[in-house]
Amino acid sequence: MEPTTTTFPPPLVRLPGSLEECRIPTLPSAAYYIADFISEEEEKLILEKVERAPKARWRQLTHRRLQTWPSDLVRNTLVDSSPLPEWLEQPVIPRLLSIPLSKTDADNIFACSPHGRPNHVLINEYPPNTGIMPHKDGGAYHPVVCTVSLGSSLCLNLHKSKEDGALDPEPVWRILQEPRSLLITTAELYTDYLHGIEPVAADVDLSGETIANWSLLRSPSTYRDGHHTRQTRTSLTYRDVLKVSKLGSKLGSVFKRP
Ligand SMILES: O=C(O)CCC(=O)C(=O)O
Ligand SMILES: [Fe+2]
Secondary structure (H helix, E strand, O other): OOOOOOOOOOOOOOOOOOHHHHEOOOOOOOEEEEOOOOOHHHHHHHHHHHHHOOHHHOEEOOOOEEEEEOOOEEOOEEOOOOOOOHHHHOOHHHHHHOOOOEOOEOOOOOOOOOOOOOOEEEEEEEOOOOOEEEEOOOOOEOOEEEEEEEOOOEEEEEEEEOOOOOEOOOOOEEEEEOOOOEEEEEHHHHHHEEEEEOOOOEEOOOOOOOOOOHHHOOOHHHHOOOOEEOOOEEEEEEEOEOEEOOOOHHHHHHHOOO
């Protein structure tokens, strides 16, 4: 008889039974990291949609460009209450809402947010050597931030404000976000800390001692030598905007991008 060889395909999507299983252990309350949140095929499809969006959808900043869906915020208000396009809805949102908080709490992470789900997506594109200054996301959103990373890994840095309110330039923690991963930050991490991305060509000094989510990475062996050269990384940031214009899609159409 022929010997049978069994080959296992790499896992496509691996969701935890609950968020507490993927809580980043050393961080204050609370951040969660899911390495295999979307598949390579889903990643490819989303990146194609991002790339093919009409030119007017892109806002070009000095080093980075971004898209907002369904629209920009005007005075902290979402001016267009149209639904998100299908490619931002599926598969991310149902998957996100399907994960219970813990073994004993069946609520999902948006159970207490005003709309019970994210209603806004910001897409940021970071070629190598680009980043985002340390900042807080402010009062426009419910304090739950869900970031899907596509295309390349990079480090998100968390900073404390000093006593006098000035930024401490040395990050207190670093989170490595692999492509296809989901990072959720909430609560104290949202309100009390700043987050930013250094504008560098490579992330260095990567190890179990320096990276808060090292134990949750898909492939820590990729970073064995402590060095990762960046390629373009695109992020999708899902949030619930607290205020939505009552005029909904009517006013929205004035501000709406194509
Ligand atoms: O791209 C990221 O991961 C962070 C983006 C961000 O912090 C923001 O747009 O407020
Ligand atoms: Fe931010």
